[in-house]
Amino acid sequence: MWSSIRTAWTIFLHMFRRRVTIQYPEEKPYIPPRWRGRIILSRDPDGGERCVACYLCAVACPVDCISLQATEDEHGRRYPEFFRINFSRCIFCGYCEEACPTYAIQLTNDFEMGEYDRQNLVYEKEDLLIDGPGKYPEYNFYRVAGLAIGGKDKGEAENEAPPVDLKRLLP
């Protein structure tokens, strides 16, 4: 008896507390910028695809929901021929972002991905690729890597000496 009265009293007191429930979806909640939501592929500051198809995200993924195929353009720049994430399997752990050596794959603070058909949760590269650099505005992998690509020859990357002239006899 006493317990019931105490319960009723507690509930009565809650009427005067501040409300935490918000009227989603009419009212949007605050999502921190480092939230691990919908995955995107970003572009480097020059507008090129950042993904170099190294397969590290795919191997880091604990549910194996990322798959891709590497290919190259005529100047030797690597990019994914296809890039597929099966969001119906994704657990948004962020390991792919952590593994990515080029800041290409990033998790965003969008979580509104509900679908009636599971098949629609399979995202291809066209669905994933955004037009900007995302959270990391500066980094451009190919400016640092030693590989020559279109528009960047050997020795033109950061901290690189010009290519060695093998015919030079000076010590």
Next chain:
Amino acid sequence: MATIFIDQERHTARDGENLLQECLALGYDLPYFCWHPALGSVGACRQCAIKQFKDEHDTRGKIVMACMTAVREGARISIHDAEASAFRASVIEWLMINHPHDCPVCDEGGECHLQDMTVMTRHVYRRYRGRKRTFRNQDLGPFVNHEMNRCIQCYRCVRFYRDYAGGRDLDAHALRNHVYFGRHADGVLESEFSGNLVEVCPTGVFTDKTLKRHYTRKWDLQSAPSICVHCALGCNTVPGARQGTLRRIHNRYNGAVNGYFLCDRGRYGYEFVNAPTRIRTPLMRRQRGEALRAATRQEVLAQWRALVDRGAKPIGIGSPRASLEANFALRTLVGAQRFHLGVSDAEHTLLESALALLRESPARVASLREAEGADAVLVLGEDVTNTAPMLALALRQSVRQTHMKIATKLHIPHWDDAAVREAAGSAKAPLFVAAPIATKLDEVATRVFHDAPDEVARLGFAVAGAIEGRKAHRVPDTSDATQALADEIAQALVAAERPLIVSGCGSQSVELLRAAASVAAALCAKGHSAQITFALPECNSGGLALIEGKRLGAAIEALRNGDADTLIVLENDLYRRAGQAAIDALFESAHQVVVIDHTASATSARADIVLPAGTFAESDGTLVNNEGRAQRYFQVFVPNGDVQGSWRWARDLLAAADRGREGDWANLDAIIGACAAAIPALAQIVNAAPGAGFRLAGQKIAREPPRYSGRTALYANVNVHEVQVPADPDSPLAYSMEGYPGEPPPPLIPWFWAPGWNSVQSVNKFQAEIGGALRGGDPGVRLIEPAGADGGAHFDTVPQRFAPRVGAWLLIPLHHIFGSEELSALAPGVRELAPQPYVALNPDDADMLGLAAGELACVDLDPAPCRLLVTRRADLRRGMAGVPVLPWLHFAALPAFAKITKAEASRVEAE
């Protein structure tokens, strides 16, 4: 054996071996770069530094290079010593100074020895902030990609390429931190073994260019133990597949066969599996004259059933490039009396003779490893570089046996590579090459002899006679020079401990095989432990010879006279086996032609029913190599649609014909068992690999590495629901990442990997002793062991001297590593390096005919004349001419005499 102490722990190690090798064999992880088990030690990279102590009271010790220090009784060393560890970490930091930030875009990533060693030494952050040295790359041809920035100057590439494989066009250029490994200019690497640079290079300087086009990381490759199908040596391979296409071939270590290396044909010929010429669905035509159209499995089997009901009388033609199981299944389907081998008439004779000679020979049939250890070699009439490339690599090592003898005398350990080479200088073990034309092995040969195949055979008989020393066995009409050469060869062979006689089917001469067998028999009769080996034409020629069957001519005859009306052809393009007219007639006299093959050919175009077979990557089976070693290959991936192993198609045809329990094979084990029971010579093939029921701790062996990625996304675009893992009733391997996590038995190793060792160097962890047999024995069972009895000499068959003819030339077949083998020639890279059709003539003969190099000659070949570009070769004797063996040239029975004339100019223009 010696007792040594590693970090206070007592171990036994092989006395005199180097400490690095023994530490690795004992299971320690010690980083290294320049050492390679096949290349020895040079102590160049300073990476394997350890501490060595004088005795148990010595606490200071000194740093030594493990690879340059021999194991001594009571030696005390420390791997984990703080100073040694710091030394190793600083060496790798220094090696990494110029290494580019490339791993994500580097094909070596994930199986990179440099990555593994960097992790092992715990070098994590780059302190160097200066500028990195860069190089320009070279175009090294269709097989090897060059990215010189990544080089850490370990010199392994040139040590393999130049010292081991005998190549000349790759070298170290420039000096100090500018040392550059490449050619003098862009161009195709000349060595037939250039592809091994991909595995020898500890980092990504040399990578697989064919893999680059459909790149996949090692951890994403579904692999299975396999056997190379591009020549008869049966090298062990690891093909890797992803998404239903074959991505690359890697070496699979087999201590008795290929060891650490593969030839470029074996490594890069795989692309025929992905070629557009593949047959992917059953095809059939209702009537002759109609076009072939795709059909369902039920339709073709119903058509076959209707044929059987009408009382069809089938005969079968097998194939030297199909497995034992496929050939046996066809033999069961048509009956042993109606089974034909499916090789040309000449080749049939050659195979029969080769098998008979090997069986009755008192000499042991040498494995590739044994060929490496031979200390005197006679090559009779075979261009091994082009017909059995890895045998040529083995023979290049055999000439180093003298180096080892000199080193032993001087107390230099055999693994101390630079010292051994310095001490030995240009000394080499005797290697005699007698062939119709100059071969690449000539450059390491003691003496070479170029003459007609019959003359080469006569030289062989002369050598045998000289060894026997009996007057009766002297070869008549031998010139003094030839007899002197024969005496010299005989002397060298008799003086050797492990002489080896090499011959083969390349010159299409039975006399050559008999001569080689006679030399081996003569040596054995004198009490020497001689060895013999024959280069056979195709991957299962040996197996086909063991199965036995009728000649191709008998099939033509049976169809013509009505004994048979239906022809079943297994994995064979008959237009490569006999003249076009004969094969056309064969097809016309058959009411129905059924072809089981994986690749479209002129033969499959003539078929009424075509059944899509699996290639080596899509089926299981057993192949018998030239050593008589039966080795099993396992399916790598499950093909789409109706593609299945040839033996399964033969079984389905049997079932449709409703022949009771005959051919009621549930899985591979069943047909292997039936084959072993039916053919006594093949009784042992059951033991080539564990059967399908084999389990380790109740588990199968996974074809996919544990980190295989994309399982739930790879086919999600087709259907988001994951498909079930296909079952494999035929083998103890699973199409899955799940399986026994430990070490599988050697015939079932699907890939080499050990914790901390992601690169191919992990093979060290699978060997009983480094460079020796795999733990559990090397895979394969030998089916031919030497006959104890004397005999095997055939002095009664010495051929007559070669007599040149006026106006006609003896045409001999010339083999090319790239192009002469049917399947690899379908791979774009191999095709690119294949020669244009040509006719080779002695310059004097060419002048006589008024033919300059590059002009067209009309060669009056049987059965049809053809017009070929002229190549002048001074090493070809007068009266002889050579034409290349190329699948796209029509069949000609060679060697044969043919007229050669200058093609008329007007006709040249017309062409």
